[in-house]
Amino acid sequence: MTRDHTDPRTWFITGASRGLGRAFTEAALAAGDRVVGVARDVTPLADLVSASGGRLVAFPLDVADRQAVVAGVRRAFAEFGRLDVVVNNAGGVVLGMVEEVTEEQARAHLDTNFFGALWVDQAVVPLLREQGSGHIVQVSSMGSAGGFAATGLYSAGKAALDAVSEALAMEVERFGIKVTILQPGGYRTDLFTRGLTMTDENPAYAPLRTWLHGLWAESEDCDPRLAAAVLMRVVDLPEPPKRLVLGGTAYDMVGQLAQSRADELAKWEHLSREAG
Template identity: 80%
Template sequence: MTRTWFITGASRGLGRAFTEAALAAGDQVVGVARDIVPLDELVAASGGRLVTFPLDVSDRAAVFAGVERAFAAFGRLDVVVNNAGGAMLGMVEEVTEQQARKHLDTNFFGALWVNQAVVPHLREQASGHIMQVSSMGSAGGFAATGMYSAGKAALDAMSEALAMEVERFGIKVTILQPGGYQTELFTRGLTTTAEYEAYGQLREWLAGLWSESEDFDPALAAEVVLRVANMAEPPKRLILGGAAYDMVDQMTRTRTAELAKWESLSRQAD
């Protein structure tokens, strides 16, 4: 059966890779983004299987109207990929109120609005698969990425609740936690704070640490996501990338060890 995908942030990076993979598999895609011009060539070559229109997911009313438009394009939605988002680098002390609110408006509230808009359609169909593009960074806060991790951690928690709420309607939810990929997330999609001198040495250390990291081809992630979409019982949470898996595994082990270290003190509180 030909599926219909609804992909936010579809014009670049992971969203673009997901769009190309779905089309290559013979599926139909409604791809939205603030700037859809990069998708024009794909639209022309899709034979009508790719429909695009501009959408800012931080605008709740626009999201609801956009989902209605997407549903009307092909008559149903089968896979919804909440991919739209941006990155923020800066120490917690440095983040302005405007930056914090704008960042969360896209990275967290944007996904919330899409979820609220699509669930009635998926419930009526008694089927559908929502994929939330989170991040390996949601596994724990890290210096200079606190706001980004906070938004993704909030997305994870909301998605876990959503999964419990909609599973009885035949709707599946998968949290995707990608590692580093060759996208424009930390260039075109990056917001930075004004740098306080007090954090100079920490920034130098972070720059050296990140210079050793490797980013991978988004097409590799897209191949895995396509396989997840084909599963009758897909994972509820999936880390994308071996390097990301190792890092999340280490963070989880460290957190578990910290819990165990203070178990006796915790038990004295009740």
């Protein structure tokens, strides 16, 4: 059963309590849509729930728990009888050099940032396929475009999400399901506070850390509402982008990295062709 274009959309947003997730939730509600917002802690959504007139349902969910995700998606679908936009936004950051990251930190990080999104995708696709429509929005990062010192694990998880999302897009497009990968730059969120895991610092990297701190101190984060406004435009498009960088600075940096890689590819073409 497809949605009439005059009907309100139903959203399922993970990590909805804070940052980009909350901005997406607020924008969807402002558009007259309905939202099921989940997070490990949904207490910060209480004000929106009470003011929503029943259009926002919030309940706790840890996306790293696959069984809980399956049950949570079924509950979300039952709330309003359909899902139109699914936003995989839950995530965190491990900040530290590759050598410093513990096994526990690496596994916990990927359980949320990669496997959490995978479990949601697997749970929602049968429902979207049955209704013949839907839009899955994967909140990746500009960091998925390449690894960078101290954010290697974060970029790795997002790069894995990008690859799975591209495969998913090819697999589900014939069912009327769209997939968009969002690659945000820096936004004013709790990602580097509440969502941050720090490694134990190895003094061998002290000079590099000093340089990184100076580099990051010069950056300026944007208002999450700007990203939310763009997302609202994206979900209205009949043919939405499969990949979209969010933020002008992020766009420039991703573009520069893509050009650098293209140059490197061309530089060593002769060796590539010698291999077969």
